[in-house]
Amino acid sequence: MIKITINGKNYKVKEGLTILEASKQVGIEIPHFCYHPALESEGSCRMCLVEIKGVPKLQLACSTPIKDGMEIETENERVIEARKAVLEFLLAGHPLDCPICDKAGECKLQDYYYKFGLFEDRFEEEKPKRDKLFRIAPNLIYDQERCILCTRCVRFLREITKTGELGVLNRGKESLISIYEQELIENNYSGNLADICPVGAITDIDFRFKIRTWFLERKKSICPICSRGCNINIHFLSPSFPFKVEKRVFRITPEPNVKINGYWICNLGRYNYHYIDNDRILHPLKRNGELKQISWEEFYEDIGNKIKILIRRKKEEKIGVIVNLSLTNEEYETLEIFFNKCIPGTEIITFGKKSGKEDNFLLTEDRNANRKGAGKYRFKEKKIDILKFLNKKELVIFFGHEITEHCNIQLLSEALKDIKTKVLIASNKGPLINLVDYILPSTVIAEKEGSFTNSQGITQKFYRVLEPLGESRPEIEILTSLAQKSGIWRNFLMTRRAG
Amino acid sequence: MFLDILIIAIKIILGISWLLTLTLILTWVERKESAVVQDRIGANRASILGLRVFGLFQPIADAIKMMFKEDFVPPFSNRFLHTIAPFLSFFFAVITLAAIPFGDEITIGSKVIALQIVRMNVGLVFILAMFSLGIYGIIIGGWASNNKYTLLGGMRGTAQIISYEIALGLSLIGLIMIYPSLELNEIVKYQGSLLFGFIPKWGVILQPLGFFIFLIAGMAETKRVPFDLPEGESEIIGFYTEYSGMKFGLFMMTDFVEVILISALVTTLFFGGWQVPYLYPDGFHFPWGGNILLNKWIVTVLQVLSFNLKVAFFCWLLVLARWTFPRYRYDQLMNLGWKLLIPMSFVNIIGTGLILILV
Amino acid sequence: MIKSLVFLLEFLKGLWITAKHFWINIFFNFLKLIGFNIRDRGSVTIQYPEEKKEIARRHRSLHRILTREDGSPRCVACMLCMTVCPSECIYIEAEEDPNPEIQKRPSKFIIDLSRCCFCGFCVEACPEDALRMDTNIVELGEYNREKLIYDLNRLVRISK
């Protein structure tokens, strides 16, 4: 611990930090463009200049380490004058196309200019014209005019993904960021470039021109795409937005969490959010010749009675439950209480999504959000032959469509033909829809709360971000209501309390 | 006998049609005059086959509208009384017309016909009595609407009319002391005689104070601005707030009818009725010498015309007053009635008496 | 009582004023009727559907969208008008423009005049001077509410 003085106040901070990091720790923001906590500091933007007593020139806060007894001024006249000058120079080559720039509203240049800017145009020269639609990746567009050459993107590709597709070409005012010839950035983390760009130079095609950022609200959640459990921010249309728009979620950005995902998420997690709004099951449906909308109460009544009868007839083994591996820990616990403890004899098996390729960074092989959480309970693993499992069942409840990835759908439909009651609880439409009698909408991860245990064994809580779409309900609520109607309510409550 | 009944019936029909026509025109006058006073143009849109005639068809349009509007009776109100109130109000206003002379007598064949519906020797008292009965329309209408505010409006109206009734009556006592009869035609006839040989003995000259009091009290009787406390539907809620359609129309018409009747009364009592100065049954006889002899029919026409012109002038004046003054506050209204008009009418009576004794 | 008498005097004055107005206006109206039209005397009412008042230069009337030289709307779908609109009557959806100089253009631009309060904030906010309220069209009444919803084509057409 060493003593430093910032703006006349004394602080004690850890040794080895830079001025910028130290002042951030004590709650003083020093404006910066090129500094990023996860990247090596470069010192190219000159925005973080601060005055150090005894040093004649202003120094870069992002690359000057602190020393004992250092006296730093971050907000005096000289520093602000320097910031003004830096901003003026940056804007000499930066177009004022904020109205069409997707970064507007969360742009650092915009924010700092409004805070420190010199609101007076002293340039008579024309601003340079450059390529505004430079494709650097299948999902990214690079606007050379807007770029302020902070080289965050270059450093990200060199230091984090170690692919180094981008470089700074030419020098002086001719400099620009470029890929080599036509070799586009193809790595799985390219989406982060749009996030770390402090201005609107790199924009995401998926988000480009869809909506202005100030109409969006963001809330933390957890990415359910793989078992890493990356922390994400879901950007959704603010409820105060006055118009009715079908799409609710507009993009997903990483939420910094050093233990799990650092500052990044993979493209898979970033762009796979459309399931939240598209292809959702909206109402409980019952097949009676054809699919018909029913109310939740009707469903609880129907299935609850069936379970009740099966229990009375002591034929619990006729109930089969097939669970996916993307439910929350709380839901697994409820399942355990419901089927394993209150109706012992029922068979529960789990089926997850098929494994995918893992990369060496964040994406894991296991594409199920909560395999670890399910593993804590006495569910049978998928080694069982599904057809044998279905044999002589009278009531089957599916959670999700994952089962169809593991067996021939033809055989499955034949096996299901003999079963009297087939229930599907799923958030989205899928192949099982045509094979079952009851289809019930459950909520997606963003619409429920609970916790996931990731592949590292870290359990993370997440909260509801969006209101459930249509009549969908979280699985835990469905199970609890079903327990009430199936005559095991008392037992259920007791076990739950005991647990 | 049959002929008498026929004559009376014709007189009634003529009288009522005169009154109602004038009422219709008065609604137009009211709109137009207010517009002109306020530098506007006023209602001019109602047209028949593209003919607008300064909006003269507006009253007809209004009447049609009134008749086709929904007649709404508030729930839990007394339906019978609610219905009867506007009729009462209208009836007692119209019946006053019976005593008012439009002209002198005419003789057709051997029949002498008075240009007056009924020639009764208690004419003045009859008129005052009928005016007083008009209150029932107001109070019943206010009460039967089953609405606190209309009841309050009705109460306000009753109190106001009763108060001004006194001043109205007292202001006439001076006249009665001077005039030989209570019969209105006699009063008019008396006003044909000359004072000092050249000034017509019109009531306004003999009783200027009485005239003012009568005019003001009469305006109060009509319940119009500045004395429209019983009405004031939009601001203070009057007795006919719960009325719609033609029932509302009747209340509205009562207002205009009363304006006409007050004008007719002022004319009759203070401005010589059908008298034209220096006009005698056989023609003009000017006090400075010189005569213009006229046919007696022409004289009659001139007399009736004179009466109508005077009535029209007072109607105009009352409408003008309505668009000039703001509404009284209730205490001001009562102050004016009880503390000014009634004492003044007493002063008038005593003064008249003194002059009569001294002269 | 004396106070009331003073009132009486004032009443007479008031009557005099209204009567003066009445006769002067009647006189000039009569002159008008027989063909002598003396401006600003008599009644000052404008007979609206037949006569129309000149609209002030800065009056905020119906919106229009200005076009570039090639006829395409100047709007770049920055949605600032949509953001600033207090009555929430503007709705915009953006799309990519093939011209890299322009980049962004509206695919939908809707002004719901049934909600518009004609405050003119949208015009103030527009960075491209694409939206103006200077058409001097003020008679916007329609028998059908749907007709009050103006889309991009209609707003551009007004300008021509």
Place this chain on the structure above:
Amino acid sequence: MSLKFSPQIEKEINKIIKNYPQKQSALLSILHLAQKEFGYISEEVERLVAQILDIKPIRVREVVTFYTMFHQRPVGKYHIKVCRNISCSINGAEELIDYISEKLGIKVGETTPDKKFTLSVVECLGACEHAPCMQVNSEYYGNLDKKKIDLILERLNNDIND
């Protein structure tokens, strides 16, 4: 990759690489060698150098585009670089540039069709005492006027070297 260094230069490259603790530090020296060998640094050369040094070709391009002495396009036999900084401009360099480009029939930055001359303008050559001045390959020519330029160009055209 079809392009290769000659064995002799390859030996030299290996020697240079050994001078540095990190391979990529040898980039500048190798690029100089490459320019000597191939005349200019094309995309293929960039890829070759990147392969040798085990780095991404974009890094090679960064260096190549940063320094003006590396050519990305073939240059003529004689590379005429005329100074256009203050001293030279005051003494008529602008005029001379126009004169030369007119005489050679090329614009600034272009090469004559016979691949003999390339004309470019440069910042200060550090010879202000001889202003206006120019550099042809590694030779300096100072105190220029139109006559002198005629003379120089003629001599170069006939490949007469001093």
